[in-house]
Amino acid sequence: MQVQFENALIYTSGSFRRGFARMGEGSCRFSFAESLSSGDAVVSMPGDHLVILPALIDVHVHLREPGFSYKETILSGTTAALHSGYSALCAMPNLKPVPDSPVHLDEEMAIIRRDAVTRVFPYAAITRGEMGEELSPMEALSDAIAFSDDGRGVQSAEMMAHAMRKAASLGKIIAAHCEDNALLHGGYIHDGAYAKAHGHKGICSESEWRPIARDLALAEQTGCRYHVCHISTKESVDLIRRAKARGVDVTCETAPHYLLLDEADLQEDGRFKMNPPLRQKADRLALLEGLRDGTIDMIATDHAPHSAEEKSRGLEKSAMGIVGLETAFPLLYTYLVKPGVIPLEKLTELMSLTPAKRFGIANEGNFAVFDCADEYTIDPERFLSRGRATPFAGWRVQGRCVMSVLNGQIAYSAIETEAYR
Numbered sequence: 001m002q003v004q005f006e007n008a009l010i011y012t013s014g015s016f017r018r019g020f021a022r023m024g025e026g027s028c029r030f031s032f033a034e035s036l037s038s039g040d041a042v043v044s045m046p047g048d049h050l051v052i053l054p055a056l057i058d059v060h061v062h063l064r065e066p067g068f069s070y071k072e073t074i075l076s077g078t079t080a081a082l083h084s085g086y087s088a089l090c091a092m093p094n095l096k097p098v099p100d101s102p103v104h105l106d107e108e109m110a111i112i113r114r115d116a117v118t119r120v121f122p123y124a125a126i127t128r129g130e131m132g133e134e135l136s137p138m139e140a141l142s143d144a145i146a147f148s149d150d151g152r153g154v155q156s157a158e159m160m161a162h163a164m165r166k167a168a169s170l171g172k173i174i175a176a177h178c179e180d181n182a183l184l185h186g187g188y189i190h191d192g193a194y195a196k197a198h199g200h201k202g203i204c205s206e207s208e209w210r211p212i213a214r215d216l217a218l219a220e221q222t223g224c225r226y227h228v229c230h231i232s233t234k235e236s237v238d239l240i241r242r243a244k245a246r247g248v249d250v251t252c253e254t255a256p257h258y259l260l261l262d263e264a265d266l267q268e269d270g271r272f273k274m275n276p277p278l279r280q281k282a283d284r285l286a287l288l289e290g291l292r293d294g295t296i297d298m299i300a301t302d303h304a305p306h307s308a309e310e311k312s313r314g315l316e317k318s319a320m321g322i323v324g325l326e327t328a329f330p331l332l333y334t335y336l337v338k339p340g341v342i343p344l345e346k347l348t349e350l351m352s353l354t355p356a357k358r359f360g361i362a363n364e365g366n367f368a369v370f371d372c373a374d375e376y377t378i379d380p381e382r383f384l385s386r387g388r389a390t391p392f393a394g395w396r397v398q399g400r401c402v403m404s405v406l407n408g409q410i411a412y413s414a415i416e417t418e419a420y421r
């Protein structure tokens, strides 16, 4: 017995086409068919409102375990991801203990093996304790997907050069959180009109783009595979565009909030606080241009859950970070694809194909099914993540993940699936 969705929009050889989205027998692998061959024993379901695409991959999430399970756990974070169409997450290393040694990395891996409901690929730290002072034993950590000190920048150019040479010899990616501490001056939102008008301390754009410029030169010298995390400024886009043009092995990500919000959207509320901060309209427009021209390779969420209390202290005192796994696709589908800013194929590249390719994550047999007729209001109380802080609370969106297929098995489904078990 086969099951198929009729007239679904399914991703097949580079584009979305309407047709029969057919699941194979035994295992669930969607394939595209123009028509039915006669004699097929098939259960058909209407699929006009369904979009079926390769499962999403997020290369930048904070799952908070080990060390901070009051914010999130491997189980809660991956459950939120699975129900949102993700098959794989790369987990940042600002944990306790920091995965900066094989023993510490094993501690994280043991929780992943025990609890994760999607694949989780941990980053290992570039430096011991992410303190920036001593290189981690990178060779012994090469089971990690890549290296990052995310949460803070590697301040010393010498240390970064050292790390890049080592990473290059191992063929591993350095994924950099670019932030120059000497330029922060106690800032916590963007150093722009809103900060001025409301008496807040600002973070200048240079604190992001200056280290990117430094690292791009180092990547060019060392031949390191370099990836820039969460870019937020127009200067960052420009630097990376020019580096790509001269052949530097660089990719970068941005996050939905930098594409859809800027400082004009700020409110006196911790759910508008993240690092890097929401910038200016010109930055947001430059990021959109960077998406369109290929400078920006992927969209990650920088899903960074905190407790309600940690996010309740306003812009100045709240912890940095917002959640994103459960809102990313619906927001980008509603506010970028539907108005025609980017096509659905491009969003698929940004959220699935390019992350898979760059980070070497296999994704065959993994699918996400979204019901794009489902329109609703984002309600953080309904999140499966332990984190609730999002600047998008109350936004109207279209698109809800109704099925996730992992490795040919239905791992999550909101559709009546008994027929094809």
Ligand SMILES: [Zn+2]
Residues within 6 Å of the ligand: 150, 151, 152, 177, 229, 230, 275, 276
């Ligand atoms: Zn970061």
